[in-house]
Amino acid sequence: MMSSTVTPRGRAVTPRRVSLVSAVGRRLRSREGFSLIEVIVAMMVLAVGLLGLAAGTGWMIRTVHMGELETKRSVALQSAVESVRASEAMEDGEDTFGDYTVSWEVGSSDQHSRHMQFVVVGPGRAGSEGGMPTMSDAVADTFNLRIMR
Numbered sequence: 001m002m003s004s005t006v007t008p009r010g011r012a013v014t015p016r017r018v019s020l021v022s023a024v025g026r027r028l029r030s031r032e033g034f035s036l037i038e039v040i041v042a043m044m045v046l047a048v049g050l051l052g053l054a055a056g057t058g059w060m061i062r063t064v065h066m067g068e069l070e071t072k073r074s075v076a077l078q079s080a081v082e083s084v085r086a087s088e089a090m091e092d093g094e095d096t097f098g099d100y101t102v103s104w105e106v107g108s109s110d111q112h113s114r115h116m117q118f119v120v121v122g123p124g125r126a127g128s129e130g131g132m133p134t135m136s137d138a139v140a141d142t143f144n145l146r147i148m149r
Contacts, residue, residue: 059132066133069124076100077120077143085147090114099123111149118143 034042076097084090084104094103100122107115124139 062133066125066135069135072098073100073120073122073124073141076102076122077118080104080118080120081145081147084116090116090147113146113148115144115146118145 079097080095080102083095084093090106092103092105094101096102100120102118102120104116104118107117109115119140119142121138121140123135123137124141125133126136126139127134
């Protein structure tokens, strides 16, 4: 016959029932908090996510800066084209617009238009290494335009 234990409420508990009650108690205690392994894994996942966010932010800032430089380069070219159009002579020349130097040469012409080559030199995108654009202070771009008279 099995021996029994009396609980504070006066109930008799068999050894099999005691082991079941203690197993349930252990399960409940193990769910009271996180284990050290779970905390370490959560910290690693968080760290990887934050590093990815930081890398993406750096790439975005660099790309926005490159876009700003390309816009300034386009404004310098457009300013040079407009100043050449405004002058009647349409001859070779050079001018500076902010950080950019624009030079132009007059090429062939006909009755209604004139071919011109514009070279813009200034800061800009020199290429890309590993997917990231690289910058240089002296990037030269050449534009061939036909200007109507």
